[in-house]
Amino acid sequence: MPTLNRIRLEAVEDAGGGCLRLVCAPASLIAPMPGQFYMVRGPWEADPLLPRPFSIARFRSFKNGQIQLEFLLRIIGRGTRLLGTARAGSELDVLGPLGIGFEQPPGDSAWMVAGGIGIAPFPALIDAIATPKRKLSLLVGARTEAEIPGFNDFAANLTGGVEIATDDGSAGFAGTVVDLLASRLDRASDQTPSQVYVCGPHAMMEAAAAVCMDAGIPCSVSLEAPMGCGMGTCRGCVIRTFRNTNFTICTEGPVTDANVIWSEQNSQ
Template sequence: MTSLHADHYADNLVQLRSPLVTNRCVARDTFLCRIDAPEIAGAVIPGQFVMIRMAQHDAPLIGRAFAVWDIINDDSGSPRFIELIYLRKGTLTRALASAPVGTPMDVWGPLGNGFAARPCDRLIMTAGGIGQTPMLLLGKEAIGTTDFGREHGWANHVEIIYGARTAELLAGVEAFRTAGFEVTVCTDDGSTGQTGRVPDVLATRLTELKDTGTTRVVTCGPEIMMQRVSKVCDQHGVDCQVSMETPMACGIGICFSCVAKIRQDDPNQPWDYKRTCVEGPIFDSSRVHWDD
């Protein structure tokens, strides 16, 4: 596991108030918003997140964490806008879903450590529920179409296995295809794509790819899904990183509300609590102490 580096702390975050540029429905109860935030857009690496709250609103008082879905450049080619995909579920997201363009938002970030840029022959991204949100930027970097100021073009092939309960909940599938990724969709009810769950589809895929080069897996979604993906990768001897979706209150490591159990090298202390907002949200799956 990579040691906590000072860059993972929130010392270099940018906090700003900026308007919604777009805010539209992209799937059932799922929305995409765009915020004018060039200082953040130019600093993000794949897997990082921002905290947002609705300016001049006190319900909820604290912010909420959102993975950065995409970065949009201005006419000169410089990063200017951040895009977020969110599920209309809680107090903030219900209010945000009905917020008109121009609504001021308080935003701070980028936060967290982001995915590692580890060269491989094939990157397989696995996502369930709303867990597709950190994957677009990572895939673009891996395939080499976007440069985030570090190594890029480090995978020869990029694919995503994306699952949801039903077809109406899938959001961003066309964006993945447009980016040049191989896309496999699965649904619990069989309404589109393969019928089944992401870990099972991944297990079949890894069996097919045996002895075809180095494969790396990243995953984000419900914890039970990530735990099963981690187990599949362990069985196949495949490197895997997980993006933890632990609820956060501050995003900057102060409140300790977002801790996860992470394995340690000390035999006298097999695991310890780590803050997903600064030590994460990305962890090597072999380091995560899953609750059975």
């Protein structure tokens, strides 16, 4: 059951790649599931009126039952710009946890594929699914090296490694992160992951889903759309599936199996 809470910001840190990490003070909250999100409103006046959706990037549970939330933020418009000016001690109104999160992978190997700030939900997912036996890999892409968000603070559990892709070839694989995914799957034919998790721009997720469907690998995507309410009321986040049905991202997602949204046939 989501709750609306006013939480103090403990720190605002540079998270690399032009992103910010907002670390909230511990508070009495319901623990989220990785992949769930919060509607967040910062210390500003009436404009913008509506809160903005952010994935839970990481959370910690304390012995006294308090939960500490962390968000990763990329500034793209007025709301995120204002949030980016918040400082330690500012208060945020935080509604959540909302939506459906990620499930555990079915086997011992999983890959996370992030397009830019799409990396945001993965630290919490990695914390939740890492086991000594499980091989976890992160593939992260951006237009250029300067836009690759930092990952060092959660890389310890990425025993399968981290690979970078840049569209302009300034670091790592030259091409999109979906090209990197396809090339890595070709290379890893005997070690294909039991699950691929994808988060990024819609077109990038559709392309990554097609690659996974072709390879017969289960693929979960964390969908994005501008959101008004986050609770299924405003209908602002509804998209059409390949079956011509409606999918309400805030309540039926944001995480779903890719084959709920896109047809396997379209991938061939």
